[in-house]
Every structure is written in C-alpha cells, then in structure tokens.
Amino acid sequence: MKQQQIKTRPHCPFCGDEVAQPQDQDQRKLGEFKVGHCQCGAVYACDATGHNIGSAMIEALVYACNDDWELAWELLPDQDYLTGRVESYDEITHQILEQRHLDGRYVRGVLYFVRLQKEITEIAQQRAEQKRDYLPPVEPERDPARPRQRADKKEVQRLALAGDIDGLVALTFDDVRTLRFLQRLLYTPDDDQRWWLAHVIGQVCARVATRQPGVVSDLLHRLFDASSDSAAANWGLVETMGSIIAARPDIYGAFARHLLRYINHVSTRPLVLWALGTVAARRPDLVRANQFYQLFNLLNDSDPLVRALTIRLLGRAGAREVGERLQALSREQTPVTIYEEGRPQTITVGDLAAEALKMTEKVEQA
Known part of the structure; x- marks a missing residue:
C-alpha cells in the first residue's frame, strides 16, 4: 500500500x-x-x-x-x-x-x-x-544588448581630469579595463592631479561596487601589491586606497587595517594618516578597532603635516583620550595643505586641533 x-x-x-x-x-x-x-x-x-x-x-x-x-x-x-x-x-x-x-x-x-x-x-x-547615511543607490541595470564602449587611455584620462564620474562609471561597466587605465594615470609627478585622480577613482568605485564589487576588490588588491614596492608607494596608491575604502566602508572596510603597514615609512606616513582620517569621517569605528592609540605619539612629530593629519584623524575618530594635547596644539599657527575631495585646502594646525576638540567633545557628550 x-x-x-x-x-x-x-x-x-x-x-x-x-x-x-x-x-x-x-x-x-x-x-x-x-x-x-x-x-x-x-x-x-x-x-x-x-x-x-x-x-x-x-x-x-x-x-x-x-x-x-x-x-x-x-x-x-x-x-x-x-x-x-x-x-x-x-x-x-x-x-x-x-x-x-x-x-x-x-x-x-x-x-x-x-x-x-x-x-x-x-x-x-x-x-x-x-x-x-552614505550608501549610494544601486546603479541601474545596463541593457545587455547595448553596444558596448571600449576603453582607451586617452578617453579615460579626459573623463577623469574633467571629473566625469557618470562617464567613467558607464565606461567601466562596458569595459573593466577602465579601472586599470585609471590606476596607470596615478603615476604622475603633478601632486594636484594625482590627488584629484585618487578622489575620482574612489567615487567611480563607490558606484561600480553597487553592481560589481568584485572588480573593485581586485583593484584594491592590485594597489596594495604595487604599494609593497617602496619605489612605487608615493605615486597615488595609498591615497587612492583610502578614497575607495572611505567611499564604500561597508564593503571594503576590512582593508583599512592593512594601511597601517605603511605607517612607519616617512614617505608614506602622511598618506596613511590622510587615508585613515578620510575613512574615519564616515566610519570612525573602523579606525578605532585597529589599535589607533598607537598613533597618539604622532601628535608630537617634528613634521607639521604629520601632526595636522594625525589631528584630523583622531578628531574624526572621536579620540577623547588626547583632549589635553589637542588643546595645546590649538595654539599652533603653522599652515599646512591638506587635500579634501581631491582639492588642496590650506589650514593651520591650530584650527584643525580646535575642530578636532569639538568632535571629541560631541562624542563625550553622546
């Protein structure tokens, strides 16, 4: 039965x-x-x-x-x-x-x-x-039957220098080599151009990652591999990694701790501090989770740019522990140039310290 x-x-x-x-x-x-x-x-x-x-x-x-x-x-x-x-x-x-x-x-x-x-x-x-607060909307799905564009270095350079994020995102979806061409553009002696490109790459990757996070992860791995060569480490690599991680810390936040491997090199120390400070603006928890207290001593560094970038980082990370030192530094009038969103901004160490104090006080009140 x-x-x-x-x-x-x-x-x-x-x-x-x-x-x-x-x-x-x-x-x-x-x-x-x-x-x-x-x-x-x-x-x-x-x-x-x-x-x-x-x-x-x-x-x-x-x-x-x-x-x-x-x-x-x-x-x-x-x-x-x-x-x-x-x-x-x-x-x-x-x-x-x-x-x-x-x-x-x-x-x-x-x-x-x-x-x-x-x-x-x-x-x-x-x-x-x-x-x-910062997740970008998912990119609309592209028509698979559309005629696809082919990327070339000149066109990628034109779009990047013009800040055409829409054009670069569309081109990346059509031809993933766009990200490789962008990486190659970083090898320029022009500081302003290099910082601008790092910012542009971060913005492009933030949007591409909504559909193809794997290709952005591959780019990050290439950047870290290239940075292991000390001769190449100064050519926009660390700041680009910081821009990408900061643009999508929900996906790539785990990469932030690997930036610390470059903190002991004089040439890359300011770049690491800038990158971590940029990440901290959106996800301070990612920075605090990686023994950031080891950076406190850099508030006494002889290089004013290192002091300034450390202040920027610790303020955004809500480091209440260094409140007294920030108070002392708020009187320093040494000017420094820091890049924000790819553009140079001049500010004094003291003004940065005053801003950082306000940030840490908000954290303490919360």
Whole structure:
C-alpha cells in the first residue's frame, strides 16, 4: 500500500510560528539564496538543493546582520546567535514533505535559521543606521544588448581630469579595463592631479561596487601589491586606497587595517594618516578597532603635516583620550595643505586641533 504523503507548512524552530515563503533580496547578486524573516526576529535562507548548507548558513547570518559582513564574521555561534534548520522543504510549493518527493521529483530543500541575541541585534541595527547615511543607490541595470564602449587611455584620462564620474562609471561597466587605465594615470609627478585622480577613482568605485564589487576588490588588491614596492608607494596608491575604502566602508572596510603597514615609512606616513582620517569621517569605528592609540605619539612629530593629519584623524575618530594635547596644539599657527575631495585646502594646525576638540567633545557628550 502506497504511503500517504504528509504535507505541512514550515514553522520557525524558535517560536513555532508559520513562516512565509523566502524571497529574493532587494539587491540580489549572483549566487545568493532566497531569504525571509520570522516575527520573533529570526531570519532564514533557503537552500533548495540541500547541498549548500554552509553557504546558506553564511547567507542567513549576514542577512541577520543587515548585510554587515564585518560584524557577521566577528560573531560566535551559541554565544552571539542561535541556529536551526527545517529539512524536506519544497521551495516551489512552500511545504514540508516528509516523503521527500512530489510529482516524480525529489525534495531536498533546507531552510536554515539564525536568530541573533538581543544585544547583537541592537548593534547590527545601529551599524545599519550609520551606513544609510552614505550608501549610494544601486546603479541601474545596463541593457545587455547595448553596444558596448571600449576603453582607451586617452578617453579615460579626459573623463577623469574633467571629473566625469557618470562617464567613467558607464565606461567601466562596458569595459573593466577602465579601472586599470585609471590606476596607470596615478603615476604622475603633478601632486594636484594625482590627488584629484585618487578622489575620482574612489567615487567611480563607490558606484561600480553597487553592481560589481568584485572588480573593485581586485583593484584594491592590485594597489596594495604595487604599494609593497617602496619605489612605487608615493605615486597615488595609498591615497587612492583610502578614497575607495572611505567611499564604500561597508564593503571594503576590512582593508583599512592593512594601511597601517605603511605607517612607519616617512614617505608614506602622511598618506596613511590622510587615508585613515578620510575613512574615519564616515566610519570612525573602523579606525578605532585597529589599535589607533598607537598613533597618539604622532601628535608630537617634528613634521607639521604629520601632526595636522594625525589631528584630523583622531578628531574624526572621536579620540577623547588626547583632549589635553589637542588643546595645546590649538595654539599652533603653522599652515599646512591638506587635500579634501581631491582639492588642496590650506589650514593651520591650530584650527584643525580646535575642530578636532569639538568632535571629541560631541562624542563625550553622546
């Protein structure tokens, strides 16, 4: 006698409530799983084949953390989050089929559940609110049937010097070599041009990363590799890395700590301080998480530019610990030139220290 198929709706393993059918994420990328969330706070990812449980687990965990990969990797199972799974799930009919077959096909789907502990949920929400202040909108999808442009060095240079971010983004989507041409333009003795190009590359990468984060990650790796050659380190590489990380710290924030490997070289020290200070303007937590207290002594450096860039960095990072030293430096009238958004700005060390004091006081009051 044929055994009767038992069909039930999937329920949350934590609260027992029935859960809705998983859906594609709003910003779906290749290889992602469909996801959903329960009223109790748990989230789940669907592995329709049952062969990618590990990937589904990561998907659910990152989704629970509001797509914050950095936070997700720091969490510990059982301590920071709980997990559960529902097997024999059929994605098509949104049912649990105990016999694991329906209409001649096997059913092997799994719903993988993650529920963050309350304090971790609060941290994830706070970090998500910080990110909303600077996340660029997702670039519109390009028509795959469109005639594609081919990048060449002269055209890329023309667009970059003109600050045509729209044109460079469109060209990058058509021809990823655009980013390589931009990198090559950094090798110029013109300081103003090099800083401008670093800013432009950061802005272009911020928008390209909404669709193709991998190509930007590849560029960052190339820049770090090139910077390992001390002869090349001064040619716009460190400042470009800082610009890219600062433009999308939600994706590339983990790269920030690697900038510190260049802090002991006299030629690259100001560039590292500038890069970290630019990142700190948007994500001070990324800087504070990397033993930034080791930089406090640079407030006494003999180079006024190093002092100024350290002040800029520590102020943006909310370093209350150096309040007294900033107070003393606020009386220094040495002028320095610092690049902001690719353009030079002249300011005194004292004025920078006064601004930094205000920033640290706001942090203390908060």
